[in-house]
Amino acid sequence: MKSRSSVKLSFLLCFIFILGSGIFSSGCKKSGAPKNVWFTLDISSSANGAIQYAGGYIYNSNLIIIRTNAALNSSSFAVFYELCPNDGATITYNYTLPPPPGFLDCPKCGSRFSVNGNVAFGPSKSALTSYNVSLSGTILTISSK
Numbered sequence: 001m002k003s004r005s006s007v008k009l010s011f012l013l014c015f016i017f018i019l020g021s022g023i024f025s026s027g028c029k030k031s032g033a034p035k036n037v038w039f040t041l042d043i044s045s046s047a048n049g050a051i052q053y054a055g056g057y058i059y060n061s062n063l064i065i066i067r068t069n070a071a072l073n074s075s076s077f078a079v080f081y082e083l084c085p086n087d088g089a090t091i092t093y094n095y096t097l098p099p100p101p102g103f104l105d106c107p108k109c110g111s112r113f114s115v116n117g118n119v120a121f122g123p124s125k126s127a128l129t130s131y132n133v134s135l136s137g138t139i140l141t142i143s144s145k
Helices: 004-026 046-052
Strands: 038-042 057-060 063-067 077-081 092-094 103-105 119-121 130-136 139-143
Touching: 038 046, 046 057, 046 063, 063 092, 063 139
Parallel strands: none
Antiparallel strands: 038 139, 057 063, 063 077, 077 130, 092 103, 130 139
């Protein structure tokens, strides 16, 4: 039979473990952004219809792919890891905010990011993880930097 002091100690250690894991999981989340990325999308495909026009965005392979303007070239697209580096919420693209080309927003913490991924205002202290984009015809190639 366990002594009262060992039961109390076990209870205390269990409580500290549970409390500690809650504190560490609720704070600033480290980016789990994909490291070895390489894939293509056909922007003329109906599955990718949202990025056929300026202001559109889609999610694919844990990334958000945005179209920042009407020109059809590589610089018209930007690709980022889809989760906010501050709290892990899925970011969205808001093209309608002035001035175009808009911003990426975190609906949970309110962080706002420019279309180059930099923090426009926080609480996030870290930029979005970005990826290379190239366009050949209607084929968009996305790869790790």
